[in-house]
Amino acid sequence: xxxxxxxxxxxxxxxxxxxxxxxxxxxxxxxxxxxxxxxxxxxxxxxxxxxxxxxxxxxxxxxxxxxxxxxxxxxxxxxxxxxxxxxxxxxxxxxxxxxxxxxxxxxxxxxxxxxxxxxxxxxx
Numbered sequence: 037x038x039x040x041x042x043x044x045x046x047x048x049x050x051x052x053x054x055x056x057x058x059x060x061x062x063x064x065x066x067x068x069x070x071x072x073x074x075x076x077x078x079x080x081x082x083x084x085x086x087x088x089x090x091x092x093x094x095x096x097x098x099x100x101x102x103x104x105x106x107x108x109x110x111x112x113x114x115x116x117x118x119x120x121x122x123x124x125x126x127x128x129x130x131x132x133x134x135x136x137x138x139x140x141x142x143x144x145x146x147x148x149x150x151x152x153x154x155x156x157x158x159x160x
Contacts, residue, residue, distance in 0.1 A: 038062050038149045042134045045154030048122055052158070057116040058132030058151060066110035069135035071131045071147060074156070076128035081144060085117060089138035097142070099125070122158045124150070129153040 041128050045092040048054055058070065071086035085106035086095045105118040115132060135148035141147075 038065055038068070038134055040134060040149055040151035042130060042132050042151045042154040043154045045130060046157065047157045050123055050158055050160050052122050053118070053120045054136075054155075055154060056119065056132075056154060057122055058115045058117075060115075060134065062114040063113060065113045065134060066134075067138055069137060069139045069141060070106075070115040071105065071133045071135065071141065071145065072101065072130055074126075074128040074130045074132060075153075076125075079128075081131070082128075083142040083144070086135075086140040086142060087115065088140040093140045095140045095142055098158060119156070122156075124158045124160045127156060127158050130156050 044056040069088050072084040073081045075081040083097045087106045091108050103121045108115045132151040133155045134149040135147050
């Protein structure tokens with residue numbers, strides 16, 4: 037069992053930046069793939085970014101490419117999401133997830149563990 041906790045959400049103006057962190061409860065997390073998803077009110081959960089266990093492979097959703105960067109620090113059991121040039125449409129609850137296969141994937145169903153999410157609100 038791995039518990040994930042997200043940090044770093046908040047309120048920011050359009051054009052601003054935020055850095056989200058996802059901290060895992062077990063060292064085994066360094067062998068897992070990790071992903072970020074988001075969900076806006078009334079919408080389905082959307083893939084944002086993912087990273088494989090080594091950090092050498094990353095994937096991004098089309099709406100965030102060039103603005104968001106996913107990275108990880110395996111020594112700290114932490115995955116980060118640097119979000120730049122934020123827009124109101126980026127508003128939502130951001131969830132961190134872990135994939136025990138160790139891959140980077142945008143497939144929601146491949147993630148076994150999920151955090152509770154952190155709210156990101158971008159004002160216009």
